[in-house]
Amino acid sequence: MCKNIKIMKLKEIYKKEPFHIMDCTLRDGSYAINFNFTKQDTLLISKHLDNLNIPYIEVGHGIGLGASEKGYGKSASTSKDYILAGREGIKKGKLGVFCIPGIAQLEQLKEAIDCGIDFVRIGVDVNNYEIAEEFVNLAKKKSVMIAVNFLKSYAYPIDIFLTASDAVEKMGADLVYIVDSAGGMLSDELEVLIDEYKLKCSLPFGFHGHNNLGLVNSNVIMALKKGAKIVDTSLQGFGRSSGNASTEHIVMILMRLGIDLEIDILMLLEKSDMLMKKFINSNNSRKFDSLDAILGFSQFHSSYTSKIIDVAKNFSIDPKLLILEYCLINKIDVKDDELNILAKQISKKKINKSLNYEFKNYFGNEQ
Numbered sequence: 580m581c582k583n584i585k586i587m588k589l590k591e592i593y594k595k596e597p598f599h600i601m602d603c604t605l606r607d608g609s610y611a612i613n614f615n616f617t618k619q620d621t622l623l624i625s626k627h628l629d630n631l632n633i634p635y636i637e638v639g640h641g642i643g644l645g646a647s648e649k650g651y652g653k654s655a656s657t658s659k660d661y662i663l664a665g666r667e668g669i670k671k672g673k674l675g676v677f678c679i680p681g682i683a684q685l686e687q688l689k690e691a692i693d694c695g696i697d698f699v700r701i702g703v704d705v706n707n708y709e710i711a712e713e714f715v716n717l718a719k720k721k722s723v724m725i726a727v728n729f730l731k732s733y734a735y736p737i738d739i740f741l742t743a744s745d746a747v748e749k750m751g752a753d754l755v756y757i758v759d760s761a762g763g764m765l766s767d768e769l770e771v772l773i774d775e776y777k778l779k780c781s782l783p784f785g786f787h788g789h790n791n792l793g794l795v796n797s798n799v800i801m802a803l804k805k806g807a808k809i810v811d812t813s814l815q816g817f818g819r820s821s822g823n824a825s826t827e828h829i830v831m832i833l834m835r836l837g838i839d840l841e842i843d844i845l846m847l848l849e850k851s852d853m854l855m856k857k858f859i860n861s862n863n864s865r866k867f868d869s870l871d872a873i874l875g876f877s878q879f880h881s882s883y884t885s886k887i888i889d890v891a892k893n894f895s896i897d898p899k900l901l902i903l904e905y906c907l908i909n910k911i912d913v914k915d916d917e918l919n920i921l922a923k924q925i926s927k928k929k930i931n932k933s934l935n936y937e938f939k940n941y942f943g944n945e946q
Contacts, residue, residue: 589804593838599809600840601635601785602628602826603818604855605665606677607811610641610819612858614654618664621656624814626668627850632841633826635698635809638665639676641819643702644683644691651682658687662694673697673724680710688714698724700756704911705735708743712750719751726785726809728756733764733878734910737772741779748782754808755784759798762789762821763875766801773805785809790821791875799824800832814851815859820881821871827851873899877906883913890918894926901925 592598605624609616616624621638628636638661640646640654647654656664658676665674675698676691688699699718701711711727718725727747732740744755757772769786776784786802788795788811799810812829816822830842874881879902887905891898901922908917 589800590837592804592806596806596808598803598807599634600826600829601637601675601809601811602633602813603637603787603811603823604628604813604826605661606637606639606643607641607818607823608813608858609639609654611817611822614640614647614652616655616661618656618660621661621664622668624668624854625665625674627854629669629672631843631847631850633672635673635675636665636669637675637677637700638662642682643677643679644687645678646682649682659690659694662691662696666695675699675724677702677728678714679703680714683714685713685717688717692718692721692723696723698726700726700728701752702728702730702758705729705732705740705743706911708746711747711752715747715750715752724754725752726754726756727752728758728787730758731760731878731880731911732757732772733759733761733768737775740772741776744776744780744782748780752782755780755782757784757786757802759786759788759795760880761874761878762791762795762871763878764788764794764798765792766794766798769798769801770805773802773807777806783808785811787811788824789819789875790816790823791871795822795824796828796832799829803833815855817855817858820874870899873902877902878910879906886913886915886918890922894922896922896925 605616605621625636625638639658642651644658646652662674662676674696676696677700678688679702691699699714701714703711708727715725715727729740729743747755757769773784784807786799786807788798799812802810810829811823812826813823814826816825827847830840830844830847833840834844870884874884887898887901891901904925905913905918905921908921
């Protein structure tokens, strides 16, 4: 019987240089419950993930260190409590946190390191990578693994992405992360970015995706086939906006491809159902959401959605149309004057004035 060449290719990649899953349920998933994971939730979930042989586990406020104190959604516990709970629960795997310089302060990263983290992921925009340097230097001195996550990686020309990647490697980062923040990258787009990256840069890379267009699981597999060292998942895809790649799905897909991560799939499914049942209910189930779909289609980060909704209400226009039109101008951030001028122009056209949509919580402006 002929064996599938693509299956064999990924198996051979894994044999030569094993890749890993990073479960970010306890960080990215906190968006979906208004940052209300408790320290007990963190202890319980991290302990079970560790027992299941998940090698990297991220905890904390969805927006990272310092976010609760800065007013980006009040979390149920402090960063210190989350880290200490994770440290208690994780005995075999690696414990880490996320931070965005400017929201997070160096003192908060130092506290996290003192509490026992093994890795930190530093989130920066591609055109503002310089702000990562102090955080990289601090983590490097303390022998903490460092990933630099390039937020909205798709929003910049590839040469700018490569320049930033080269710069953070020189700073001392251990890993560059391609981040599909809006969940709208097509597999071909991701493949092109990775191919260019591998031609010009030597630092290992990871991939963090969202599922606004339903492509995140396939994009994770694409990234692994292209050599990603770490890919992000969460239990039942629980995460910001339309969620992340599902830990369960990715493990099962890799098993179908003949790759043994030493994770008991039946136990994973059992523990996932048990752990996530109280969080996934009729109020935040992973049902289709048209606004999330538009965010992915237009590659617009959900952290700006509250601004979109407010301006759309003021001008009595459909926020989905406002997103589509604004992303023709700017996918990187939202400038208030620019947004209001555009909304006024749309309102004068007297089209798409229907306001028949449901609102849900979008946190942000952190991007």
